Amino acid sequence: MEDDHLTKHTQHHPHVVIFPLPIQGPINCTLKLADLILSLSPATVSVTFLTTNYTRRRLLLHSNTAARLEHDYEPRFRFETVPDGLGPDDNPRELPDLTMALEGQAQAEGSRLRKVLAFGSAEAGLKKPVTCVIAEAFYGCMVDVAKELRVPLVYFETISPCCLWTFFCIPNMIQAAQLPFQG
Template identity: 40%
Template sequence: MEQEQRPQATSPHVLIFPVPAQGHVNSMLKLAELLALAGLKITFLNSQHNHERLICHTDIRSRFIKYPGFEFETITDGLPVDHPRVGDRIMEIFDAMELRTKPILREMLVKMKPPVDCIIGDGILGFIVDVANELGIPIFQFRTISACCIWAYFSIPDMIQAGELPIKGFEFETIWDGLPRDHPRSGFSAAMEMLEGLELRTKPIFRDMLVKIKPPVDCIIGDGLLGFIVDVADELGIPILQFRTIGASCIWSYFFIPDMIQAGELPIKGQ
């Protein structure tokens, strides 16, 4: 064990290290705040790239300054500053972190004062476990997915045993998204272009597909963002349900906006 030995401090020192992606960081920040409220010393280790974005676009400093035992540290995600970190390039982060972030993390833990008593690492970053085991530091792997997703994972063996999986009568069909093959499909502007492409070029193909499909479609469940699906369904007389894929908390926020405006809580004063 290379980490320095010391008497047990009043407040254990916990290092929290999320995957450098928005959903993972947000979940880990909530966990970090709960532990800080309990009086633990927390070091939140974030990628330099993501931490700069948090500083620029959130209230991260004022939110955590009230916890005296809380501090942020940054580490490289292993990619060049100008390297894309969205869409199909996101997986490149994992290779880069394994190669470049891992040795830096090990050196950081060896030198950190006070020494780290425990690590809470993102459940999909395996190299954190390797480093923790090498240095003899206890580690928890924290999965940032939702409770319903975890429940689904644990239910899969039972569903297979009960014959409910694979789903009978299920099949995939594909359709053009209206963009050239080499056109970017990540980022906000590209997403907006995709919606335009779907409206202009996918809509007539979708209509033709529904007319020809056998057996005929009895009902459509369409994404709530795709209005052209409603137009086609209404034209062909097919019942349609629009399904919003946002989280329950987001839906809850939408429904409360009128009440918050009426109560004078929106727009936020001073913003």
């Protein structure tokens, strides 16, 4: 499949799959990113936005962004969904459970998620080889998945600059004995 994917990938127009964490902040940031890619790129670039069934339903109920992107950029923008593996909508969706479930699906050969990452869709008639994956930095498994699929991977971090700065400062604060806080 890998050689077949690589051959097909060089014969088609650019196709980006965006795979954010299925929570509000990352979804908002990556929808804006998808909008920028589509508005600033040639008409040959397409984007598949990959999220969970649960998140897609919530987007349709509480936002017009998804419908606007599908309308404005059709057929270059598409949503693809995968189950999150956490059961019915009334089950709690904790971030560690979500990331573990989605990483497991991404690594599993033949899974719907794996097919979408490789071809932008699991449906035979909609498959178009992916030329780049933009994934939330939380998904550590994506390095191996992208290597196996032979596509470039761009990690996209959606945390705030203040939070990112804090992450960078913590090791220095520990080394300077400023953390943990005393008293």
